[in-house]
Amino acid sequence: MRQNNFGKMVLYAILTSYAIVTMIPFIWALSASFKPLGEILAGGLNFIPENFTFDNYTTIFTEQELFPRWLLNSVIVAVVGTALNLVFNSMAGYALARLSFPGKKALFITILAVLMIPAQVTMIPNFLILKELGWLNSYQGLIVPGMVNATFIFMMRQFFINFPREVEEAAAIDGLGRFGTFFRIVMPMAKPALAAQAIFVFMAFWNNFMAPLIIMTDASMYTLPVGLNAFQSDYATYWNYIMAASMVFTLPVLIIYMFFNRFFLKGLSFRGDK
Amino acid sequence: MAKRKYTKSQLREAGQGYLFMSPTILTLLVFLIGPIIFAVFLSFNRVQLLGDTSFTFAGFDNFSRMIEDDRAIIALKNTAVYVAVVVPVQTVLALVLAATLNAGMKGEKFFRIVYFLPTLTSSAVLVMIFMWMYRPDGFINTILGSVGLPTYNWINDPNIALISIMIMNIWATAPFFMVIYLAALQDIPESLYEAADLDGASGIQKFWYVTVPMLRPVTAFAVIMGIIGTFQLFDQSYMFSGGSGGPDNSTLTVVLLVYQYAFATYDQMGYAAALAVMLAIVILSATLIQRKLQKDEQVY
Numbered sequence: 389m390r391q392n393n394f395g396k397m398v399l400y401a402i403l404t405s406y407a408i409v410t411m412i413p414f415i416w417a418l419s420a421s422f423k424p425l426g427e428i429l430a431g432g433l434n435f436i437p438e439n440f441t442f443d444n445y446t447t448i449f450t451e452q453e454l455f456p457r458w459l460l461n462s463v464i465v466a467v468v469g470t471a472l473n474l475v476f477n478s479m480a481g482y483a484l485a486r487l488s489f490p491g492k493k494a495l496f497i498t499i500l501a502v503l504m505i506p507a508q509v510t511m512i513p514n515f516l517i518l519k520e521l522g523w524l525n526s527y528q529g530l531i532v533p534g535m536v537n538a539t540f541i542f543m544m545r546q547f548f549i550n551f552p553r554e555v556e557e558a559a560a561i562d563g564l565g566r567f568g569t570f571f572r573i574v575m576p577m578a579k580p581a582l583a584a585q586a587i588f589v590f591m592a593f594w595n596n597f598m599a600p601l602i603i604m605t606d607a608s609m610y611t612l613p614v615g616l617n618a619f620q621s622d623y624a625t626y627w628n629y630i631m632a633a634s635m636v637f638t639l640p641v642l643i644i645y646m647f648f649n650r651f652f653l654k655g656l657s658f659r660g661d662k
Numbered sequence: 663m664a665k666r667k668y669t670k671s672q673l674r675e676a677g678q679g680y681l682f683m684s685p686t687i688l689t690l691l692v693f694l695i696g697p698i699i700f701a702v703f704l705s706f707n708r709v710q711l712l713g714d715t716s717f718t719f720a721g722f723d724n725f726s727r728m729i730e731d732d733r734a735i736i737a738l739k740n741t742a743v744y745v746a747v748v749v750p751v752q753t754v755l756a757l758v759l760a761a762t763l764n765a766g767m768k769g770e771k772f773f774r775i776v777y778f779l780p781t782l783t784s785s786a787v788l789v790m791i792f793m794w795m796y797r798p799d800g801f802i803n804t805i806l807g808s809v810g811l812p813t814y815n816w817i818n819d820p821n822i823a824l825i826s827i828m829i830m831n832i833w834a835t836a837p838f839f840m841v842i843y844l845a846a847l848q849d850i851p852e853s854l855y856e857a858a859d860l861d862g863a864s865g866i867q868k869f870w871y872v873t874v875p876m877l878r879p880v881t882a883f884a885v886i887m888g889i890i891g892t893f894q895l896f897d898q899s900y901m902f903s904g905g906s907g908g909p910d911n912s913t914l915t916v917v918l919l920v921y922q923y924a925f926a927t928y929d930q931m932g933y934a935a936a937l938a939v940m941l942a943i944v945i946l947s948a949t950l951i952q953r954k955l956q957k958d959e960q961v962y
Binding site for chain 1: 672675676677678679680682683685686687689690692693694695696697698700701704715758759762763765767769772773775776777778779780782783784785786787788789790791792793794795799801804805833837865890893894896897900901904917920921924925931934935938939941942945946949
């Protein structure tokens, strides 16, 4: 037992030091976002700002005209994109799990195969297609190509396969049609699966760098990742603003994560078991 | 065509099925399957984008050009080195962290949340934070210098720049795989460890002879996901180098090169598509080989 205690101490030491290694960059960035530039450039390792200030935040929102716009663009793309994914992936997953129609198996196999194709292959053709559609530099150019996701169609199919049929039968007896049953009975009962999906899809839209970089040519249409990068090259020495912008950018995902933490890990372990 | 008889309700269900599938089918056709075919077509053509888009059949020119393209070879080499270092390191680190965390420790939840922060954070934010900490007089050099270790020009030294990105990405991704390992660890039956205890196995022996073999399917998943992810390195090298792949091409990756040819100059799309198709083939082969190896291993 004595020996066991020593072992535990070693384990805690490993865990704690890695936790510190993980957290330091964030705390350091957070602290810089409340420091005036002079204090940052003077160097030193003070995590608590000597001259605590909110100026960096007010400046990026008031004097940086484009920053609020980038935030808005990101919110629009991520929220609309996530909503569409939730509805469409669930519809597809449901059809693949429950309905019988010719070509179902071929479709399912296609969706599985598509999971393996790296995005780089479709990047250039998609750019040309969006150009033909006149969708470059538009919200729909970012949202529509990503409005379904093979991974989550697959996940929803697994979910609906295990979904109790009796519930649907009861709804049918109550006179609900297929669509009524789906949207009013089945979807509300799928909340945990939808929550896990929502987090992943939202994060994918929110954090995506490459697609907006290619599709958005006008600086006012940038989303936050591309905006932040442009910001960095324009204001390379203003680390106080860059860190404040980075924190604003990170906050929404953190909030969502805190809310849905449970579902998040469930979703992950589901993927791990696959 | 032979006519098959469908009942009315079967027909209705089929109609509903297609209706439910229609957004998916449409998106898959227009933005995924169509583009894949289009990409293969592009890779055999010279593409002119200025004015009216035009395509000229070029045979295998785009592919043979790669062999003489120094930057393509550098990009491939950088990417290969990156994959070969990052995948094993992040997988082992993830496994060790997960096993440590799973040893019945208090505060498991806290550590999980902390470790997960980098996974949640956008690559753009992580790059900004690290570029700032990597400055010559930045946080990391200050720490290294204060304990008497050598300092580096993390971003502008061609010998170090790619390593800087590796460190950042291992730090960011290992905890993601840790969570996956953690879920799998909890499924290993306690009886296996009890049996090992009876045989007098030490903690490290139990880890090596029980935990590691039981986790093999998850390791396969982590390695495949790792390979797919690392081969696609783009965001970090783009932002670190301001899009150039510098200093001295040291952070040039295959995807960054594809981007440069296709979108920075707009006149090499055919060649860029050929590079992208080659990359896809490499990724798919690596994935398949890994799967094959994994299956062989399970036979023993």
